[in-house]
Amino acid sequence: MVRFGDFNRICETVALTVCPLVGAEEGIEPTCYSRNVEVAGTLIFQPATIIIHVIALIMTSIMIYHIKSKYTAVGRKEIVMFFYLYMMVTTIELFLVSGIVPTASTPYPYFVAVHVGLITATFWCLLLNGFVGFQFAEDGTPLSLWSIRISSAVIFAAVFFLSIATFKGMAGFDPLRPVALWIVLYVFNGAALSIYVVLQIVLVLNTLDDRWPLGDILFGIAFYVIGQAILYIFSVRICDTAKHYIDGLFFGTICTLLAVMMVYKYWDSITKEDLEFSVGSKQNVWEVKELLGEEEYSNQGGYGGGYPPQQQQQHQQQNPQYYNDGY
Template sequence: MSTYLDFKFGSFNNTCSKVSLTLCPLVGSTDGIEPLCYSRNVKLADTLIFQPSTLIIHIIALVMTAIMIYHIRSKYTAVGRKEIVMFFYLYMLVTVMDLLLISGIIPTASNLYPYFTGVHIGLISATFWCLLLNGFVGFQFAEDGTPLSLWSIRISSFVIFSAITFLSIATFESLGPFSATNPVTLWVVFFVFNGACLLIYVILQILLVVNTLDDRWPLGDIVFGVAFFSVGQVVLYVFSINICNFAKHYIDGLFFGTIATLLSVMMVYKYWDSITKEDLEFSVGSKQNVWEVKELMGDDEMAGGGYGQQQQHLGPPGSGFGYNGNSPAPGTYGQANFYDGAH
């Protein structure tokens, strides 16, 4: 097993000797690659559940992603709403597949395991690709929300998903020129392609904030997102064995890597939310005036009287006039004069 610790381009030996990725049982050798240290399993209803702590984080990730999707869909007129929500749907699918495979709900001995793992890897690449394309939405090369913008992301993401899924399954089954013992192409896709998509997205968003927005605070969301993801990858691929030994096999790097990935995805949402603003005038042209009236009435009430102060200018009940019996001066009460005051 010590040979697996040596890094080699195009080989998962070094990676899989440290952390139990879903593809590790399918590459490297006939029996796959087993990590030197991994989290304990628990028995639940006569079923062994692997990575129980990571399974809990996956469930939390699903709940948090559902909440983020709800808030995104609630911002009806925000720029790129329909585009960015596709990224979170894909992340949710990746989490579900990860949950099924990492926990052993779909056992590695099953004949279906290579196919589910291929779908999982295809979804990961499609998620990174979708995030990359969302990086172009803010530049308005195609107007957001239009069929061109939406279907270009949907179709291209599906093509990436299909191609990477086929590549993964062909590698696991050693079909044609692909080999499970020498998975160079899959390694390049898993690390280089996905990493390049993320890097380009980050660069695009920095350019967008610096050149387009007056506010620089969204840069903080980008920095935190990159920091969370980077720390998670370092913990996952470098310190997993150390964490596993220190924690006496209760947790390993996969636990912290999953948490860091969730936090980075949450920062993607936070960043998008900070650079988008919902337009309150999308349905009724005079809606802005209505909001201004409510704000002015609220200010009058807080200033000392509100509705009670208006009553002082009214005459006897039913007269419709002031104390002197004259018509009230314009603006004493009535919604129309609030509009005038607002302008």
């Protein structure tokens, strides 16, 4: 049973990046973890998970490209910050879980602190994006953008300091009892995600006629919950069954990527681009034409069949039946 503020049971189940730095003098080793492979004399850990990380980076780049191509969509600049942060988290995690940054090396605690700080900043950025649709501040304005940037940077710096202080045993924090770090990772981030989901459900129900975006929200929640369950409950069983080729971290990373993709799918489904100002897209151009003046109309064949003004007047006097009948 996982206890509040305790990493021991968690780290015995899955090899998180913080596990070598908390809970015991030498860290906590998982019961079962994915086997490593040797590449050019270098041991690479979690090879299958690394492939998923590379795929996640590619998919996130594609999503960012499509977001940027929707030039007039609401919240475009705000939501793209979330995907940039997710890319940064994925990149740092790739270096850590693969062993490129060895756990026994001096920089490892600092990389983990950056990783934890970025994770929390990502959840915070997602939470703030949940308020964009309510237009508390007009999207795309400096107030909207810089409030997200500055607050996310502050959250990152605070969690980075907390992580380093915990790993190094500074400022009253203890790596053997990392309660504050546990609260940040599981309580604070979980609350931010929950509030975001509630805000989006309220937004869809109150302001949109279309209910299909609720499906995107539900799928995103399902992927995330399934990923967390596999990560923290079934990881050892998967590892033993797969003969150490993969563990729960592999499926957890896949489900997290799918959940992030559903965030993009949901945002894309609730934003409509103003085609009048879009670039590089096919569109129907509707034109409003001014009524033609009498002289212009006559030159196009009206009233006098295209006669000059003097001949038109003469034609009208000679043929009044055409004009009296409405011609």
